[in-house]
Amino acid sequence: MEKYMRILKIIFANDGKGRVSPKLSIPKNWLDQIGISINEREVEVQFNEQKKEIVIKKKKQEDRDE
DSSP: OOOOOOOOOOOEESSSSSSSSEEEOOOOHHHHHOOOOSSSOOEEEEETTTTTTEEEEOOOOOHOOO
16 A cells, blocks of 8 residues: 655635635545546545544545445
């Protein structure tokens, strides 16, 4: 199993009302490899507060059918 690492920057966009919305651009080839596309774009995001990690996974098919 190969692992890839990149240093990315978070984009902070102002909404005009004084609030900030953070966004992250993920390399498209990574999304392609795990099957995320325009039509299949639901993901499961987990935040591990203890480890200070965010994990993004494609939402499982059975979860989408609910």
